Amino acid sequence: ARERLTVVLTLQDHVAEQGLRVEEALDRIETAREEFRAELLVAEAEPLWRDLRRHDLGTHGGAVLESIRMDLRNLRGFAASNGPRLLLDLVIFILLLNAAFALRRRVAQWTEDDPQLGRAAVMLGRPVSLALLVSLLVFPSLHAFSPSVTDDIVSVLLLVPLLRVLPPLFERTFRPLLYVVGGLFLISRARDLIDAAPVGEQLLYAAQLVVSIAIVAWLMRPARLRALPADVRLPAALRLAMRASLLLLVSALLANLLGYRSLSGVLGDGVLTSIYLALLAYGLVRATDVILRVAFHSRRARQLGVVRRRGQTLLRWTVRLTATGVGLAWVLTSLDAFAIREPVIAGIYAMLTASLSVGELSVSLGDVLAFVLTIVAAFAVSNVIRFFLDEDVFPRMRLRRGVPNAISTLLHYVFLLLGFALALSAAGMDFSRVTLLAGAFGVGIGFGLQNVVNNFVSGLILLFERPIQLGDTVEVGGLLGEVRRIGARSSTVRTVDGAEVIVPNGKLISDQVINWTLSDRRRRIDVTVGVRYGTDPTRVQGILLQVAAANESVIRDPAPQALFVGFGDSSLDFLLRCWVPRFEEGYQLRSELSVAIYAALTEADIQIPFPQRDLHLKSVDGEAGRALSGGAVDDSDR
DSSP, rough: HHHHHHHHHHHHHHHHHHHHHHHHHHHHHHHHHHHHHHHHTTSSSHHHHHHHHOOOGGGHHHHHHHHHHHHHHHHHHHHHTTHHHHHHHHHHHHHHHHHHHHHHHHHHHHHHHHHHHHHHHHHHHHHHHHHHHHHHHHHHHHHHHHOHHHHHHHHHHHHHHHHHGGGGOGGGGHHHHHHHHHHHHHHHHHHHHHTOOHHHHHHHHHHHHHHHHHHHHHHTHHHHHTOOOGOOOOOOHHHHHHHHHHHHHHHHHHHHTTTOHHHHHHHHHHHHHHHHHHHHHHHHHHHHHHHHHHTTHHHHHHSSSSHHHHHHHHHHHHHHHHHHHHHHHHHHHHHHHHTTTHHHHHHHHHHHHHHEEEETTEEEEHOOOOOHHHHHHHHHHHHHHHHHHHIGGGGGSSSOHHHHHHHHHHHHHHHHHHHHHHHHHHHTHHHHHHHHHHHHHHHHHHHHHHHHHHHHHHHHHHHHHHHSSSTOOEETEEEEEEEEOOOOOOEEEEEEEOOOOEEHHHHHHSSSEEEEESSOOOEEEEEEEEETTTTTTHHHHHHHHHHHHTTTSOOSSSSSSEEEEEEEESSSEEEEOOOOOSSHHHHHHHHHHHHHHHHHHHTOOOOOOOOOOOOOSSOOOOHHHHHHHTOOTTTTTO
């Protein structure tokens, strides 16, 4: 045991020693970065025209060759130590290539059903470039500690698939820009190879900046911008970014000519790297869109209900999330290219952590944002889970009507409650104070929130007991309509007139409610009809049953009934009673049966009498009596 303890203590000493070395290295790196940023406004050399007079570019050939040899040694060492991972990269490329060839054969027939797959057809028409693009994008995640020369080679190789895949996705006017940007990026990589010759590198960099300024100025010409089609107008933000890029490139050129090499490199390389990364990010988003769109058209994906019913919505949100993540990564990388990522992050952190204290209460902007973002995240997670449950899980399960909605709503409340607790924790709230707030909240409930709590508890009762469910037709307080939503405090009932009435949940629990569709949606229809006296009742009953049997909407079990209900003042009264399978079809069926009954009685020469009344007159004047008895009345009587 003592021997093992000695070994452990020795290892701990080594770990502590290595930790100190790492901390010292990080401190040196941070110090070097600060010194670099502090010396950006200091000229490292004389103006370029003076250096060209005093230096011979041919004398730096040996230093350039030695730099290339060093890069080759680093590359061989990386290949020797990462053989299995490089083999994995090759396997990934081969798998992606096979998948791209297989999808290219299928996407042709899918394009007929979904015109949006036209872009997929264009990109999959270059399967080698698409597979190479994806595999090279995956390469950095598998090789986190690769040398800089490896990163340069990967970035150069990325130009090949990008310049093959992206041009068809751009307007023809801007396609040459892609090749120019690719050429400028190759020049940047070439400058890295001759960094041992400062004057040559500075001269090449100046030429690169001149070409970049000419291209941006050419793109920003008002005549060219006005010539663009209406559907490809450049956004205002992009135009502002182009103007800012032109200003930075001009500043970089002036700094390079005056000998401020570091400042020139930061400004110029920052702009060029940002443009290149923007094109790379666009290619990644488009490739993601193509892969997802093609995947959603596969047979296995179409077996999922969520893909069949909400595939376009799911695709749109997935691409938006991908674009947001890629955009955030592009911003961080661009800030790093301008050597300002650490100061910007430090400034944002200082702004978020700056607190405002009032007595014992201390609040910071970061706490508020953490609280709000946690609540928003809770809502988003709850909505996503409910979306997949409602669209794909519940349709596959045999559950009683109303149970899926109860489970989904209960999960929604649980996630919101957990999100609220996490939001309080993320905001740094002391839970002892939360207990005090809960006590004050309880007092508030006792005084003024009884109705709110009553309606909330009633909503929970509606979810668990399910006397009223979504889609039910209910009648409460003289209001007849369909239940569209059961919320935490109230429910929404849409009347037959199209109005949406907000009904408190407490009213649905405490008042008498008629639910016409609780157990099923069948409804009984009664049609009354009267015929004149002297008509055979049995014949009328037969006609009514024939009319009911001829209507396809009338269900056969229970069977229709034709009842002789009584002797009216003017007619023999009959009642046709039948059932309709769906409640909402009741009014239409009653109208159809009434029209059919009238036609059948008319065809059978059975009259529907007018209302008749017998009048008994106790007294009447002579003229009226003669008129009623049919006697003649001369003009003098009139």
